[in-house]
Structure formats: C-alpha cells, structure tokens
Amino acid sequence: MRKLLLLTLVLMGYALHAQCTGCTITDPSDPNYHFPDNETICFTTNMTFNNPTFGSNVKVCIAPGVTVTFQNNFTGIANAMIYFDVHGSLLFSQAASVVADINVHVFSTGNVSMSSGNGNFTLNGQQNVIVNEGVIEMGVLQFGDNTTNTVDNYGNFTINGNMNMSNSAVTYFRNEGGGLMFLSGNYTNNENSVYINCGSIISGNGFNINGGAILNTGVFATNGDINMSGNSSEIYNFGLFTSNGSMNNAPADAVIYNEGKMSISHYQGGNATFTGPSSSSKKGYIEVLNPIQVNNAVLGPNLDFKLFSGTSNPSTVFMNSNPSFLTNVTFDCASTGSCSAPLVINPGFCPALDGDLPPMAVDDSYTINAGSTSTGIVLDNDFEAYNGPQATIANVIMSQILTSNPNITLNTTDGHVTVAPGTPAGTYTLTYQICQQSDPTNCDTAVDTIIVPGAGTTPCYKPAITAGTILPSNLGITGLGRANSGDTNWPGARKGAWMVLESKTKGFVLNRLSDTQVAAIPAADLKEGMTVYNTTQNCLQINIDGTSTGWKCFNNQTCPD
Missing domain, CATH: 2.160.20 (Pectate Lyase C-like)
Known part of the structure; x- marks a missing residue:
C-alpha cells in the first residue's frame, strides 16, 4: 500500500512551483507600498x-x-x-x-x-x-x-x-x-x-x-x-x-x-468508552502508569490493558470502577504470549483533512499468460475505507497510474488486469489508484506485480496421491502446551507427516543465509534436499542434487516431477 495525497479543494489557486514565476511587479522599494x-x-x-x-x-x-x-x-x-x-x-x-x-x-x-x-x-x-x-x-x-x-x-x-x-x-x-x-x-x-x-x-x-x-x-x-x-x-x-x-x-x-x-x-x-478494532486480527494496547477510573464504561473489543509496573488484572488496572468487557479484552497478554494480534504503531496512512479515513489499496501479484486476463480483480483485497467495507466497482473509482510495459493494462471498468498477446515472459509492475465515490479526492494507490510465464512454463496443478495406508505422526513440536497435557492422541492424530509443528502465535524459521554464506557451505556437507531461506534472493532455496550448483529458488509455480 502506498499513500497518495490529493489536496484539491484547499489548495485551489496555488501555483506550486520551485521559484517565483508569473511576476507582474518585481522588487518594489516603497516602505509604505500598496500591493x-x-x-x-x-x-x-x-x-x-x-x-x-x-x-x-x-x-x-x-x-x-x-x-x-x-x-x-x-x-x-x-x-x-x-x-x-x-x-x-x-x-x-x-x-x-x-x-x-x-x-x-x-x-x-x-x-x-x-x-x-x-x-x-x-x-x-x-x-x-x-x-x-x-x-x-x-x-x-x-x-x-x-x-x-x-x-x-x-x-x-x-x-x-x-x-x-x-x-x-x-x-x-x-x-x-x-x-x-x-x-x-x-x-x-x-x-x-x-x-x-x-x-x-x-x-x-x-x-x-x-x-x-x-x-x-x-x-x-x-x-x-x-x-x-x-x-x-x-x-x-x-x-x-x-x-x-x-x-x-x-x-x-x-x-x-x-x-x-x-x-x-x-x-x-x-464514562467514555474505550473501543478497539472490530476484527480480532488487530489489537489495541493500552499501558497505564497509574490505575485509571473508567466508572461503568464498556471496554473493548480487542484491547489489552497493562499496568506499567506490577501485576495486570482488572483490580489493579481500574480504580473505583466497574467496567464491562466485550470480546477479547486481555491484561498484559504479551507476558503470557497470548496476544491475538501484534502491536502496530505505524499503520502507513494519513486521514483526509476532514478526518475521513482513506481507502486501502493493497499490493497484488498475478501470474498471467500472454493474451490472457487475470482471474481475480485488483479490488478483491482492497477496502473502500480503512476498517471499512470491501472496495467494489460501486463505491470506488479505479484508474491506472503507471505500467512498466504498455502491453499490461488495467480495465478500469471491471478491475481485471490484461496482458496483450505477444508480451515477452518476465516480471512487470502496474500501479493503480482507487478513490472513494463519495469523495473522489480521498485516494490510495497500490502496485501489482505481473508475472508473464514463458512457453512451456504454464502453471499447473497435480492431484495428490491419496492411495495407501494413512500413518500416524510420531514426532511433534507444539507451542500450544500439548506436550505436558497428557494428550496421548497428539501428534498421532495428525496423519501422514514425519514431524508435526503447531502454534497460533509463532512461525517456523529456516536457517537464513545470504548468497555468500550458502556458497561457503563445505561441499562435503551438501545434501540433496537441503533447504535454507536465502536472504539475498528472498526465496526458499533447495539443493536438488547435493552439489554447489544445485541450489534452486522455489518461487515459480510449475509442475515438477
């Protein structure tokens, strides 16, 4: 998402220039001059x-x-x-x-x-x-x-x-x-x-x-x-x-x-209300130096309260108050690793001058064959306003701002991206803008990445092999406390895996190596199937043959055997 600020009404009459132009009078010297x-x-x-x-x-x-x-x-x-x-x-x-x-x-x-x-x-x-x-x-x-x-x-x-x-x-x-x-x-x-x-x-x-x-x-x-x-x-x-x-x-x-x-x-x-995001994918964090008095206010949803020093709970955070809580109101969730969403303090947008929140155009990526049109439209993950309804043809105005290849265009009437026949294989960008129908000066822009595959590299899908006996999994690593819970059915309940990983708040991180570090791996240690995340090329990199030249980035959709 990239912000585009349009100051039209308030700046009418401005000639925005680097130096003085259009001068009709220069350097009057009368100290009591009439302009x-x-x-x-x-x-x-x-x-x-x-x-x-x-x-x-x-x-x-x-x-x-x-x-x-x-x-x-x-x-x-x-x-x-x-x-x-x-x-x-x-x-x-x-x-x-x-x-x-x-x-x-x-x-x-x-x-x-x-x-x-x-x-x-x-x-x-x-x-x-x-x-x-x-x-x-x-x-x-x-x-x-x-x-x-x-x-x-x-x-x-x-x-x-x-x-x-x-x-x-x-x-x-x-x-x-x-x-x-x-x-x-x-x-x-x-x-x-x-x-x-x-x-x-x-x-x-x-x-x-x-x-x-x-x-x-x-x-x-x-x-x-x-x-x-x-x-x-x-x-x-x-x-x-x-x-x-x-x-x-x-x-x-x-x-x-x-x-x-x-x-x-x-x-x-x-009795003011403290409110948070409507979606549990976001969370507001409130830290108080001293207990606060909110009387009988309704608090939430999706808020976390923390006392700056000491134990955080309703009796320590609130003073002489009897608030009621909506969904997902927590107390110092970070201390227990139970926060449903991370803290975000740089949302990347600025409201319009009248306080209206801007639309949200979100960057996309499409793989489109030459002579074809995208299956989805650019509005699929855009919003008419921040925290507002999804953007549609009925509530926003689309326009194409820039394209790195004139053969790649946005149909501004329906939101599809089209790649003209004969477009060479490659990766291209298209910048587009959405503006609110209700306020055409309130706009946002996004950049779509368009991948045009070459001949013989058309993406395809192969069906999974489902025949045979489904085996239980014998090894598991959990972030959900199952290991000490006495659950004898875990990880065996997860079928067909060598190892099971699970968590709701943590990710799985591979070894992160640059090109230089990958090249420094001793040849004797290279194995077919060795996997790293290459920080230079920003890709999942797998060695396919156990040699120093066998590293391949797995970032193009295809049908490997």
Whole structure:
C-alpha cells in the first residue's frame, strides 16, 4: 500500500512551483507600498516594509535566500485573498492580525517567523490556508469568529504559545508524516474542528478537545492534561499516543478508539468508552502508569490493558470502577504470549483533512499468460475505507497510474488486469489508484506485480496421491502446551507427516543465509534436499542434487516431477 495525497479543494489557486514565476511587479522599494489588486509581486532582493497595504487577490512570492520583513502590521481588505509563496524568509517584527483571507505556502527552503517566534498571528479572514514544508515559528496562533481554516504541516511548526480557535471557527489541522510540531501552550478545539497527526507532535501543555476530534497515526506526546469535555469528544489512535498529564471530564458519549499503543499516566475520564478494532486480527494496547477510573464504561473489543509496573488484572488496572468487557479484552497478554494480534504503531496512512479515513489499496501479484486476463480483480483485497467495507466497482473509482510495459493494462471498468498477446515472459509492475465515490479526492494507490510465464512454463496443478495406508505422526513440536497435557492422541492424530509443528502465535524459521554464506557451505556437507531461506534472493532455496550448483529458488509455480 502506498499513500497518495490529493489536496484539491484547499489548495485551489496555488501555483506550486520551485521559484517565483508569473511576476507582474518585481522588487518594489516603497516602505509604505500598496500591493495592487490582481498583481503578482516577486522579491529577488531583501526588503523591509513599514506600513504596507494590500488590495484584492494579491500574490506575493519571496525567492530563495531573500528576506522580506514587515515592521508593523499590514492592512488588507476584508474577505479579499492574499497569497504568499515563501521560498525565502517572511519576517514579522510584531504580532500580526489579518482581516483578509490568507493563503500561505512555505516551501522547503522557506521560513516564517512572528517577532522572533514570540509574536501572535491572528487570522480573521473567512477562508485561511497554511501549508508548511519549511519552518514556521510564532507565539499564539488564533483563528477568529466564523472562519474556515486549513493548516497542513509537512515541515517544522513551532507554536511557543497557545493555538486557539473561537467556537464558530471550522478548523482542519493536519501534521503530515515527516512533519514535526512543537506546541508549548494549550491547543483549544471545538465541535467543528479536527486535529490530525500523522507525523510527530510534542505538546508541552494540554489539549482541550471540547467536542472535536483528534486522529493520530503518528507519534503524539503531551505533557499536559487532555480535557475531553464537550459533546462527543473523540480520540482515534492508530499510532503511538502518550499522555503524561491527566485525561479527564469525558462524558458518556465521548469515544477513545485505540488500534495502536496508548500510554496513559492518569485517567479520570468519566464514562467514555474505550473501543478497539472490530476484527480480532488487530489489537489495541493500552499501558497505564497509574490505575485509571473508567466508572461503568464498556471496554473493548480487542484491547489489552497493562499496568506499567506490577501485576495486570482488572483490580489493579481500574480504580473505583466497574467496567464491562466485550470480546477479547486481555491484561498484559504479551507476558503470557497470548496476544491475538501484534502491536502496530505505524499503520502507513494519513486521514483526509476532514478526518475521513482513506481507502486501502493493497499490493497484488498475478501470474498471467500472454493474451490472457487475470482471474481475480485488483479490488478483491482492497477496502473502500480503512476498517471499512470491501472496495467494489460501486463505491470506488479505479484508474491506472503507471505500467512498466504498455502491453499490461488495467480495465478500469471491471478491475481485471490484461496482458496483450505477444508480451515477452518476465516480471512487470502496474500501479493503480482507487478513490472513494463519495469523495473522489480521498485516494490510495497500490502496485501489482505481473508475472508473464514463458512457453512451456504454464502453471499447473497435480492431484495428490491419496492411495495407501494413512500413518500416524510420531514426532511433534507444539507451542500450544500439548506436550505436558497428557494428550496421548497428539501428534498421532495428525496423519501422514514425519514431524508435526503447531502454534497460533509463532512461525517456523529456516536457517537464513545470504548468497555468500550458502556458497561457503563445505561441499562435503551438501545434501540433496537441503533447504535454507536465502536472504539475498528472498526465496526458499533447495539443493536438488547435493552439489554447489544445485541450489534452486522455489518461487515459480510449475509442475515438477
């Protein structure tokens, strides 16, 4: 699975370019300059402004290595858009409060600073967008009344004060994978706002969710309190979520969903539910430093609770509580090797800006003869949304992105992969995309490996030989405790094997040797049938004749005698 991020609606009007282009005015030098309507003003030399004013639909581009400084506040027209493309430095010598709509794109070479990182930035325009690939540092970031705001961070974003929004503001804040955010003060949310972290966030103080939502697929750590008051406050964790303060004030309709790992210092959350994945193939892990108070909440399914130090059980993990448990709620399952699913803290996806989970396109592999079509379709193991229904022709839109051979194509109306007649034998790739029918901007991509066999290598199947007497197995290795259970029918109940291996949580690992190590096996020790896993060729390798040239990778389907 590979993530494809489309920012269409929020980035409309952007010309994403490496340097300033389309300039209509270059390097104005009046310190009280008026930026005229519908012009693109480019800066290729340093400039400092005292009291500038802005017209409507103004575009400002700062070239790499160039610094533009605003000594005082600047005046713009209410509800008129001002665009900033920052490849260099944009500095404000004091706090800035803007009534115009602001659309700021800080490129990888760019930085924006408010009063050496301590000035406040207040956005009172109706439509505000900040996309950061470089460095932004400020004091307080304030979103005003009746504003709609989008912040998408890929770089370093430091807020040395609070991040606040009015109750009427609609704000989508996303810290992308690779993004690093430091928040020294409080983050105040509201019922109209979504905070998404797919990178790393370090919060020195607390989060006031106030009916909003936090979605984490990255690394989220806060040293302050998390206040979950407000209607339907939500935390969805798929990554690593650490609360070193106290989580509190969660009403009964609040939701804490965990599919990754949550580390909680103190929790007096009221009656909020702790929920886990619906499928037992996944599990959420919750570690508590101190016993937590969940009152009469319903917990589960598929969650594991662990006390950081000491024995983990309901009486030690929960304080003054009487919770009820759904399916597969365990206590420190790792200590007994009984976890039904491994811990996953890097799920490999980032939600859309509005919090919607993306579709999941999963890589496939097909063996298709030249002139034929795949039996299955690429949607067979894809999902319309993460943890959602299977992807179908009715709920997703398919498109072919790339193919390594033009003779290998995806039929986007039915999902089959076709190999044209005459295609040479070989291994090829085809990249495709699925987007939600309900939101065509919410997409994901996958890569299919297409194996085209040569003449005479068409895969086939031979029936098993079932004649003769079925013999019991005499040797067994078990991870299920049968050896000491007094079960005299095991492993004999498993018929027709020289040795029986069984476990529900462990795999069978062959000797893992590189090409160099395989070649170093003494010739006298080589035997026909000797088997290793070759880490250089990533294959199961079997020696077919007891010689140094007899090693063969068994990774092509065929009909050996």
